[in-house]
Amino acid sequence: MLDIKFIRENRKTVESAIKKRHEDISVSALIDIEEKRLDLLREIEVLRSRRNTVSEEIGRLKKAKQDASGLIAEMKSVSEKIKSINARLKDTDNHITSIMLTIPNIPHNSVPVGKDEYDNAEIRKWGTPGTFDFEPLNHWDIAEKLDIIDFDRASKIAGARFALMKGPGARLERALMNFMLDHNTARGYREVSPPVLVNRDTMTGTGQLPKFEADLFRTVDPELYLIPTAEVPVTNIHRNEILDEAILPLYYTAYTPCFRREAGSYGKDTRGLIRQHQFNKVELVKFVKPENSYDELEKLTADAEDILQQLGLPYRVVVLCTGDLGFSAAKTYDLEVWLPGQQRYREISSCSNFEDFQARRAKIRFRREGKKGTEFVHTLNGSGLAIGRTVVAILENYQQEDGSVIIPEALRHYMGTEAIKNGI
């Protein structure tokens, strides 16, 4: 959420930001409603002030056994007036909030202006896509031959876009999860294991609601949401808190399963592990002081990149353009890993600075030493990494002509083996 004061004072900036994102929201209409709200607020506060003084006076009179019926009658009408203005004020408030919650974050200056993913800009590349003496297979073909992923049975159990990991496939996910968590904790992130079902306030805090309800799985009784990423519960750890300056920056890492409806992506990546309703992910989350957040974004991205480097997986870093940028983000780097089976780079991590957008929604503040008042922290997060897609990348990049898959050096200790051969 943006600051309504900021919107009033920087109407042009906000309007152009909305335009760059190809959204259509009337800022002037919002400002008009805000003016109306302030009028009502001033009006009601005068009346409340009057009520407070007179009610006190009534108390004094009653204590002295004197007549207060005149004042009581007057206050009766004042109270009614307050009640009716309050109702209008509440409506106006709700109206403003409902608009505010749908206004996206303002892209950072360094974010390229563009329409869609084709306008994203490549920042750097690491590694070279390997060459094969044979036709490299898709990961689902590799997995089928090795009998380590069973999509047919998964769809019997749950439906399309689910996977059943078997034997070394299941082990590979577990190895990656441990490898990533160890990697991240060694870099100063505190490991947490949060709830994966969360309430509405939590989903609103990070920006999934109210706009993206259709992307989420929801339970009926009680009404809870399945998290689409650990960003949601982990960022909300500090919702409605005022943090001491001294504990910042705070780094967290969490492994969780993630759940996405994938509404609107029918026909996309229907085969394989790339796009699932349920997938595993290790996430990185930071709470930092505003002046450091862009340095922290570079560091967070580097932390995620290091995982790919240790796994020896070629990748590139792209900065998302304004049209592809997520609703809550001010700037995002995507890490895209090379997939020989598709002969292209595919997203495996997304690292974003939300500035104070989520912090304002979730009321996550901090107090500076020796200074009065509070400020919003800046929040960041990134995948470190999406485990399912890492499995895909390993299978495809490390596949051998005989159908086996070599396990990257860094993972062998966790995997307990150097290669996945048929069934073992």
Place this chain on the structure above:
RNA sequence: GGAGAGGUGGCCGAGUGGUUGAAGGCAGCCGCCUGCUAAGCGGUUGUCUCGAGAAAUCGGGACCCAGGGUUCGAAUCCCUGCCUCUCCGCCA
């Protein structure tokens, strides 16, 4: 799932419907005092918001889990929800 208890400031804890933003204590901060430390004494310490001001600050409003209601007036009474705790049942 059944029965009961409770949710007050950074923490503990009081609070007959009428100077209660909230006693008291602890912790914190600022002074004073003490050779140092401890103790002691005095003062001070929440958040959000509207208005005035260049600012320090000043004035108003709101906030005692959340949302409604009763009342001239609610932390205090009523309703709903959420959460915590105890006992029974069930259960990984």
